[in-house]
Structures are given as structure tokens and as C-alpha cells.
Amino acid sequence: MLSTLRVEHHIRYGLRAAEQRFVITPETVARRVERRCSRSGPSSNALRQLKMSPEYTIMGRVELGVEAVIAQLRPGNEWGAIAAEHLENAAPVTMLGKRQRAFYEARRARSV
Numbered sequence: 001m002l003s004t005l006r007v008e009h010h011i012r013y014g015l016r017a018a019e020q021r022f023v024i025t026p027e028t029v030a031r032r033v034e035r036r037c038s039r040s041g042p043s044s045n046a047l048r049q050l051k052m053s054p055e056y057t058i059m060g061r062v063e064l065g066v067e068a069v070i071a072q073l074r075p076g077n078e079w080g081a082i083a084a085e086h087l088e089n090a091a092p093v094t095m096l097g098k099r100q101r102a103f104y105e106a107r108r109a110r111s112v
Contacts, residue, residue: 021076022078023074023076024074024075026068026072028071029067029068029071032067078093078094082094085101
């Protein structure tokens with residue numbers, strides 16, 4: 001089982017690796033599914049060790065379905081920077097992120 005520290009390390013490493021614009025395409029989602037779900041792929045050893053309840057298993061399928069639908073839209077952005085806004089309190093990079101930050105700062109100032 002992954003410790004919280006190891007999970008945090010993977011998230012932070014992923015953020016550093018995603019510091020440039022990335023477009024989610026059907027091809028990138030297909031590669032992710034192959035890496036994550038293949039019996040002979042890099043996650044195969046972990047897959048053999050998993051013991052999941054049916055309720056959790058369905059969530060993985062829902063997640064893959066949502067990713068497939070999103071990929072059809074081909075969205076692109078600096079996903080690592082957006083994640084860093086929420087996980088590391090980094091400065092916002094998008095207009096929506098800047099507006100959200102201003103909203104919460106104004107709300108916090110009113111409540112003090």
C-alpha cells in the first residue's frame with residue numbers, strides 16, 4: 001500500500017513534469033488506459049495485488065469513461081500549474097484561477 005508521503009511525492013513529481021501546455025486527446029487517454037490497466041504493462045504487478053470492492057471497481061470504470069468523453073473535447077492547458085494552485089497554493093495562471101483567488105481573498109477579508 002502506498003503511504004501518504006509516497007502519494008504526495010508522485011503528485012509533486014507529476015506537477016513538475018506537467019509545467020508546459022498539455023492537450024488531452026483520445027490517444028493520450030488510450031495510452032494511459034493501456035499503462036494503467038494492461039496485464040503486461042507497468043502497472044501489472046500492482047493490478048494483481050489489488051483487492052477491491054465492487055463499489056470501488058465501478059468508480060474506476062466511471063473515471064475512464066469521463067476521461068474518454070473529455071478527450072473528445074481535446075482540452076489543453078497548463079494542468080500542472082492549475083493543480084499547483086490547489087495543492088501548493090501557487091499563483092493562478094488562468095483568468096478563472098485569478099478570479100477564484102480574488103473571490104476567496106475578498107470573502108476571507110469580509111469574515112475577519
